Each structure stands twice: as C-alpha cells, then as structure tokens.
Amino acid sequence: MKKTRFSSPKYFKLSKKQNANEILEDYVEAIEEISKDKKDVKNIDLSKYFGVSKATINKNIKRLIKAKLVTSEKYKSIHLTSNGKTLALDSNVRHEIVFKFLRKIGVPKKIAEEDSEGMEHHISSYTLKIMKSLI
Amino acid sequence: MKKTRFSSPKYFKLSKKQNANEILEDYVEAIEEISKDKKDVKNIDLSKYFGVSKATINKNIKRLIKAKLVTSEKYKSIHLTSNGKTLALDSNVRHEIVFKFLRKIGVPKKIAEEDSEGMEHHISSYTLKIMKSLI
DNA sequence: CATAAAAGTTAGCCTAGGCTAATATATTTA
DNA sequence: TAAATATATTAGCCTAGGCTAACTTTTATG
Numbered sequence A, B: 001m002k003k004t005r006f007s008s009p010k011y012f013k014l015s016k017k018q019n020a021n022e023i024l025e026d027y028v029e030a031i032e033e034i035s036k037d038k039k040d041v042k043n044i045d046l047s048k049y050f051g052v053s054k055a056t057i058n059k060n061i062k063r064l065i066k067a068k069l070v071t072s073e074k075y076k077s078i079h080l081t082s083n084g085k086t087l088a089l090d091s092n093v094r095h096e097i098v099f100k101f102l103r104k105i106g107v108p109k110k111i112a113e114e115d116s117e118g119m120e121h122h123i124s125s126y127t128l129k130i131m132k133s134l135i
Numbered sequence C: 001c002a003t004a005a006a007a008g009t010t011a012g013c014c015t016a017g018g019c020t021a022a023t024a025t026a027t028t029t030a
Numbered sequence D: 001t002a003a004a005t006a007t008a009t010t011a012g013c014c015t016a017g018g019c020t021a022a023c024t025t026t027t028a029t030g
Helices: A010-035 A042-052 A054-066 A082-104 A110-123 A125-134 B009-037 B043-052 B054-066 B081-106 B108-122 B123-135
Strands: none
Touching: A010 A082, A010 B054, A042 A054, A054 A082, A082 A110, A082 A125, A082 B043, A110 B108, A110 B123, B009 B043, B009 B054, B009 B081, B009 B108, B043 B054, B043 B108, B081 B108, B081 B123
16 A cells, blocks of 8 residues: 655756756845845845845855846946846746735735745746636 | 835745755655665665765765764665654655645646645745645 | 945855765675 | 676765955945
8 A cells, every 4th residue: 555655756856956046036036126125236235135144145146147147247236137137027926926825825924924935936837826816 | 115025034044944954854754755665775765766876865864864863874774763753754744735735726746746845845834734724 | 535334355164965986895696 | 606786885076055254445434
C-alpha cells in the first residue's frame, strides 16, 4: 500500500531554478515600490528595506545590472530598465493576488503580508489564476 | 495616496532564516519517504530523488548529521534521529495540507505537487490551520 | 566653504549548495 | 573468489548571498 507521493525529483530542480531569480524579483519589486515615494532610489533605501548591509545591496545591484534589470552609475540612483519594470509589475501582480487570496480565506493582514512574500515565487500561473478567480 | 505595502524589511529577514532550513526539511522528508519503500536509505537514493550529484548529497548529509537530524557512518545507510523523524512528519503534514488545499480549490494534481513543494516552507501555521479547515 | 556625517564602494571573509574528477569501499556476477 | 560495476567519499572549483572593515565620494551643516 504505497502512499501518495507529493514530490519528485523534477519538481525540486524546477524550484531551484526559480530560486535563482527570487532575489532579482524581490529587488525590482522593492525598487518599483520605493520609487513611488522617492524620486531617487538609492543603495541605502534598499539596505533599509531588506535589512541587509550596504555592501550586500551593492553586490546584488551589480547582479541586477548584469541581468539588465536596472541601470546605475557609481554613486548615482538606481533605475529600472523596461525589462526590470515589466518584471516588477508582474511580480507585484502575483504578490497582490496571493495577498488578497490569503485575506479572502481569512488570514490576518500581518500574516498575509509575511506569507504572500514567501509564497509568491513558488506558485504557478495556473494556481494564481485560480486564486485570482476566488478573490 | 499611498499604496498598500505588501512587504517590509522584517518579513524578508524571517523568510531568509526559514530558507536555511528548507533543504534540511526536504531531506528528512525525502529520507522518511524513501524508507517506506526500502529498508536502507542510501546516498544514491537521495541523489536520484533530488536529481543532484552524490557529492552534493554527501555534503548535505553532513549538515544533517551536524544538525542532529540523521545518523550515518561512512558507506552505511542513513537513519533519522528522533528529531529528524519529528521534523519529517511535521514537514509532511504541512506538505499534505497544502497539497490537498490546492486540489480542493481546483489545481490539477501535477501542478499541486509542484506548487505545494515550493510553498510548504513559506506558509505560517496560522494560514496552514485555515487551509486545513477548508480541505 | 570647510568639515563632519552619510552614503557608496571595495576587498576579503564566511556558509550554503551546486558541480566534476579522482579515489576508496561495497556489491554483483562471471 | 576475482574482476567488474555500483556506490560513497574527498578535494577542489563555482556562484549566490550574507557580513565587516577600510576607504572614497557625496551631502549637509556650522
């Protein structure tokens, strides 16, 4: 009597690949959000936002530049490229769907904020569509 | 007119900490599952299960040993400690709740397997309780 | 406007989690 | 049982994502 298998190798591989982009998505989403309040998005804003050191932000911004998601010159502010903007908006839409869905099923705001943050990168578009339809 | 903030620094910090244990949980869960079919769980089984090299498994098993989740001697099979067993069962329960919840809202089996795999580490016990009650 | 404070950068370190290649041990099977 | 195959381990490499400390540049202020 074999138990249902909830996972298998291939799914792990997929989730690892996704993982690689998680931080990039979080960053562009953060940059987009911060730029609603401030005209210039600086290193220090992201440092405060994510609670990590300026050095870490600096390193990660270089990855974003390499990935053509942002542009930035030394000591200057950070700007999303059109790719970056698209990814940020996409990310935000997914984030919002998950957040609202969690609220809909009765999860308190604070917890829904935390959970949606963690979950947004691990939900397929199929599942997102269902969640959207249930909001 | 400020937009709702879906995320904030502290949630990121929390999710990073969780991340560190993800692989440990995945491993104990896998070991528990494999041991249902085979008496001995070996390196090679996990290598096939996760689709990563034997060397990687070997390294990670050492982390599990350090974390007192498994015991294993050179060239011998891997056994969950009672801590490991507890974590595995816990993990599996969470996994199962998410999987069944996704099925309940209409997500196809294959996709529910993938998504629940990714999501299980990012859902609070509060949200899990709600999901459980809705299955 | 000079200097102090704030922000940005760089270098060097760490852990986690991958890999390959070489080697060691176990297991199968001719 | 000896040789071939399978599995396990080790060493050394890589990237991502953290950190601190030292230094540079920018910004604010006396």
